[in-house]
């Protein structure tokens with residue numbers, strides 16, 4: 185089922201600012217779309233309006249072709265998994281997973297069949313007869329997901345479903361979740377403040393800021409070509425570097441110098457080539473900090489007084505205060521308006 189969100193405005197009582205400010209968005213049938221952004225940007229509010237847990241001031245929500253804007257949550261045909269996954273402590277895993285089906289008066293044999301199937305998908309078969317207290321955090325989280333997917337509704341809404349897990353489990357379960365959602369093929373709207381999670385899971389990501397969608401697109405497109413400085417600085421670890429154009433005159437050539445005074449140049453850490461020796465077209469920089477990440481060596485360097493992060497192969501050896509040489513591939517540079525932070529088309 186596709187979800188069509190049109191011009192949603194929501195202001196909470198007593199708040200001066202809009203929590204969502206005229207948001208329009210279409211989630212295609214079977215698509216996994218992630219809403220991501222810093223705390224307070226309005227992503228949870230948007231999800232809760234789709235769920236029917238908040239009422240928009242203006243705007244409409246359609247699920248499939250049906251206008252559900254005025255419908256109660258239980259009549260919208262959606263499943264939800266929230267951060268505080270409310271699984272019932274007094275019910276065994278089997279009853280917890282089957283709860284939604286029992287509420288819908290599905291007959292017992294069918295409930296059993298579907299619970300068994302979901303349990304297998306989520307590797308919970310062994311623990312179906314346990315109580316939640318006898319499960320690990322990751323297993324509890326899987327119960328919450330199983331309970332949502334077993335209902336087989338056309339739309340799945342998730343709000344930070346992995347946030348209760350420790351870093352390792354989070355990473356593991358992220359990949360499992362991606363696989364499961366692909367298998368069941370449900371249209372999914374997913375909220376997270378974690379940009380890595382958003383990139384990993386989303387067919388498309390919508391980066392939100394101040395109640396609006398700053399950019400919407402496939403993860404790598406948004407990563408490679410951020411539409412503004414905010415998106416480039418939010419997505420990616422490390423975030424995109426931004427340098428005044430004047431710092432790159434030597435790289436881009438004197439011809440482009442006049443135009444460079446008024447631009448901000450964005451470049452990703454891994455797009456800068458680093459050499460210990462001077463090479464053609466290279467500019468000198470000084471190493472400030474060296475951080476081994478295992479997969480790469482992350483260097484903080486000073487280029488003409490401007491700080492940036494560059495990543496090199498893990499075998500690259502560098503020490504603080506050492507001079508190194510940087511090469512920039514013009515094709516990987518992005519240009520922004522220093523006043524507005526908006527992307528400029530390359531001339």
Ligand SMILES: Nc1ncnc2c1ncn2[C@@H]1O[C@H](COP(=O)(O)OP(=O)(O)OP(=O)(O)O)[C@@H](O)[C@H]1O
Pocket residue numbers: 196197199202203221222223224225226227228229230377
């Ligand atoms: N029940 C509420 N009453 C008043 N203001 C609210 C309420 N819920 C959210 N807000 C405000 O609305 C704005 C958007 O909040 P929302 O929870 O949607 O953001 P979010 O991006 O999900 O943030 P987080 O990641 O911290 O949950 C914020 O300014 C927040 O303070």
